[in-house]
Amino acid sequence: MLSRLARQQRPRLAVTHAGAATSHDHDTFYGVMAAGAVVAGIVITNNNSTNTNSPASCAERPQGAMKMSLTQSENQDLLRSRFTAYEALKDVPAIPELSYKPTKKYRESTKAEVLDPLIDKSSCLLVPGAYFGDEGKGKTVDAVAQHEGVNVVARVNSGENAGHTVFGPAPECHKYDFHLCPSGLLTPGKINMIGPECVMDPVSFMQREITQLVKTNVEYKDRLFVGDVHLVCPHHKLLDLMGSWNAPNKSTLQGMGPVHASKARRRGLRLDHLYNSREDAKKQLEADLVEYYGMLKVLNISEQELYRKAVENSKIQPHVLAFVLAENKSEYVLDLFDKWVVNNPEFPPRADVSHLLRETIRTGGKVLLEGPQSFWLSNAAEKFWDSGTSANTGAAGMLAASRMNVAELESLVINIHKTPGSSRVGGGANPCAFVPQNYFNDVNGTKEDFDKMGLDWREVSSTYFQLVQPNGLVKPAVYSNDTGDYDMGVAMAAASCVHPTHREFGVTSGRPRVVGFFDCVMQAELISNQGPYTSISAFDRGDDYDEYGLCIAYIYHHPEGKTMYSNGREFKSGTIIKCGEQLPTQPIMAHCQPIIKKVSGWRDTPIFARSKEWQGRVKGGELPGPVCEILDTIEYFTGTKVLSIGNGPRGDDIIYIREV
Numbered sequence: 001m002l003s004r005l006a007r008q009q010r011p012r013l014a015v016t017h018a019g020a021a022t023s024h025d026h027d028t029f030y031g032v033m034a035a036g037a038v039v040a041g042i043v044i045t046n047n048n049s050t051n052t053n054s055p056a057s058c059a060e061r062p063q064g065a066m067k068m069s070l071t072q073s074e075n076q077d078l079l080r081s082r083f084t085a086y087e088a089l090k091d092v093p094a095i096p097e098l099s100y101k102p103t104k105k106y107r108e109s110t111k112a113e114v115l116d117p118l119i120d121k122s123s124c125l126l127v128p129g130a131y132f133g134d135e136g137k138g139k140t141v142d143a144v145a146q147h148e149g150v151n152v153v154a155r156v157n158s159g160e161n162a163g164h165t166v167f168g169p170a171p172e173c174h175k176y177d178f179h180l181c182p183s184g185l186l187t188p189g190k191i192n193m194i195g196p197e198c199v200m201d202p203v204s205f206m207q208r209e210i211t212q213l214v215k216t217n218v219e220y221k222d223r224l225f226v227g228d229v230h231l232v233c234p235h236h237k238l239l240d241l242m243g244s245w246n247a248p249n250k251s252t253l254q255g256m257g258p259v260h261a262s263k264a265r266r267r268g269l270r271l272d273h274l275y276n277s278r279e280d281a282k283k284q285l286e287a288d289l290v291e292y293y294g295m296l297k298v299l300n301i302s303e304q305e306l307y308r309k310a311v312e313n314s315k316i317q318p319h320v321l322a323f324v325l326a327e328n329k330s331e332y333v334l335d336l337f338d339k340w341v342v343n344n345p346e347f348p349p350r351a352d353v354s355h356l357l358r359e360t361i362r363t364g365g366k367v368l369l370e371g372p373q374s375f376w377l378s379n380a381a382e383k384f385w386d387s388g389t390s391a392n393t394g395a396a397g398m399l400a401a402s403r404m405n406v407a408e409l410e411s412l413v414i415n416i417h418k419t420p421g422s423s424r425v426g427g428g429a430n431p432c433a434f435v436p437q438n439y440f441n442d443v444n445g446t447k448e449d450f451d452k453m454g455l456d457w458r459e460v461s462s463t464y465f466q467l468v469q470p471n472g473l474v475k476p477a478v479y480s481n482d483t484g485d486y487d488m489g490v491a492m493a494a495a496s497c498v499h500p501t502h503r504e505f506g507v508t509s510g511r512p513r514v515v516g517f518f519d520c521v522m523q524a525e526l527i528s529n530q531g532p533y534t535s536i537s538a539f540d541r542g543d544d545y546d547e548y549g550l551c552i553a554y555i556y557h558h559p560e561g562k563t564m565y566s567n568g569r570e571f572k573s574g575t576i577i578k579c580g581e582q583l584p585t586q587p588i589m590a591h592c593q594p595i596i597k598k599v600s601g602w603r604d605t606p607i608f609a610r611s612k613e614w615q616g617r618v619k620g621g622e623l624p625g626p627v628c629e630i631l632d633t634i635e636y637f638t639g640t641k642v643l644s645i646g647n648g649p650r651g652d653d654i655i656y657i658r659e660v
Contacts, residue, residue, distance in 0.1 A: 070487065191356075375393070
């Protein structure tokens with residue numbers, strides 16, 4: 001493929017393979033920082049190229065693969081910023097940690113040998129996300145739930161903006177997209193609960209989640225109980241839309257911020273309101289609607305304008321649209337909830353979830369708390385507080401929301417990460433991403449657009465990792481094929497999203513997840529907060545990598561040379577942040593570049609659960625050398641104790657591991 005690319009009758013790339021360039025190409029390539037420079041035959045301009053943020057008509061805006069191509073000014077800006085940073089940092093000496101040589105060996109073990117003894121010693125088991133959500137928590141939740149001593153599985157906070165995919169048992173292996181339902185609902189004999197600190201749109205809950213269970217004949221009414229949850233009303237989702245009026249794709253539009261604000265102000269509805277005095281519920285709701293009318297006035301928009309905006313957004317549901325048109329808002333909402341909750345025989349039974357959890361512990365049982373989102377998306381995660389969710393979704397927050405007696409608990413936290421292709425949705429800083437965290441939102445990139453880029457995964461990925469320099473920095477480059485010219489990181493990010501084993505698109509939002517390197521710096525901070533035990537999902541993705549990368553440090557570089565401060569520490573351009581050191585806050589991380597330690601992929605020794613190689617293995621034997629290499633490196637730099645790795649999408653596609 002590379003030789004074919006080189007022979008194409010199109011402008012030759014300045015960098016074609018692993019960043020190799022002639023001296024002439026090098027001079028031209030770095031001219032990207034100046035207007036009028038030519039890179040790969042592309043004229044780099046200042047503000048003269050098409051800009052998707054301009055007020056042009058939809059017909060004039062780039063479509064398909066063109067959104068990501070270097071014909072667009074925002075993509076030229078990205079490439080220019082990469083070169084600016086690389087030029088400033090390229091001569092930084094390699095840190096000693098890059099020379100670490102992993103030597104540990106690991107063997108395949110069993111759940112009975114690795115996981116069960118930890119569960120046996122614990123009364124409260126917590127499975128939180130270790131990164132930015134979408135780590136594959138459901139699989140470990142299911143594995144823990146199957147332990148005979150576990151009685152209850154519960155979601156205790158957050159709402160439907162948390163999405164997780166779970167596969168039912170063989171042979172059907174039905175796929176379920178859950179948002180509030182605990183994953184343990186698919187495990188026979190377990191009681192499942194949705195706690196009172198959760199927030200629920202009962203219409204969405206019934207339409208999106210309970211309907212799946214009804215269609216596949218999963219019995220739930222005797223083992224799914226709902227506490228006195230806070231209700232997400234239509235006006236909360238519209239407030240979310242109005243709050244992101246000029247950039248609605250940056251929010252899930254599930255009303256999370258507004259409903260948690262109602263909760264904090266002691267307004268809004270809870271589930272119990274629906275079963276008691278309608279007049280009291282109406283007064284409570286109307287007090288909360290003041291915010292809705294106030295936002296319309298602040299934005300100086302009419303409900304007709306709001307309706308038009310909402311209709312254009314596929315994330316706004318019909319019952320939310322109908323609210324805008326309703327003359328009597330409070331009566332509409334209460335009638336809606338009567339239909340879907342009070343008078344709906346399919347709605348699960350209600351219970352005092354906190355009381356039942358405490359009783360389970362008091363009588364010698366075990367409780368499993370399933371984490372929504374993740375540690376780094378928690379509103380208590382200081383470093384990312386301004387781009388997280390509205391609940392405390394770290395292990396400590398889950399425990400607090402459960403209202404169990406922490407003095408009586410023996411707790412076990414199993415953190416869930418994912419790699420290769422560690423991912424994040426939403427906005428904010430992400431030093432380890434292949435593209436800036438807001439990139440896909442800014443260019444409105446979609447799966448269909450990525451498919452039209454015609455990316456060759458093996459060519460893109462192998463070339464990308466060859467761009468990692470001896471000092472761990474990634475040298476910028478351009479990728480070219482028949483569909484266009486792209487920043488190399490953009491090509492890598494898009495190719496990762498559409499890879500058959502990755503499929504990195506949000507369960508709730510449908511938006512592309514921004515993927516990148518495994519972040520050892522953040523993982524070390526996480527472990528210092530929540531303990532060492534970790535399960536890493538999707539490890540079988542390494543079956544299709546020649547090489548992969550682990551970020552073992554950051555290096556700060558501000559494009560204007562500014563010094564920044566975080567918690568009393570000074571960060572100048574060139575400051576290196578290593579694993580275990582004080583982690584800066586998000587504004588500083590936005591200007592950090594990853595320092596990458598490369599590790600090998602294991603294409604020749606695949607571990608996918610249904611590959612012929614894995615099926616023919618000697619059970620209990622040593623894992624492939626490259627798998628051991630990456631596990632050793634992660635454990636060494638972060639203090640992690642890896643209990644298991646995922647090797648497929650099914651619930652039982654888990655490899656439990658032991659160090660040899």
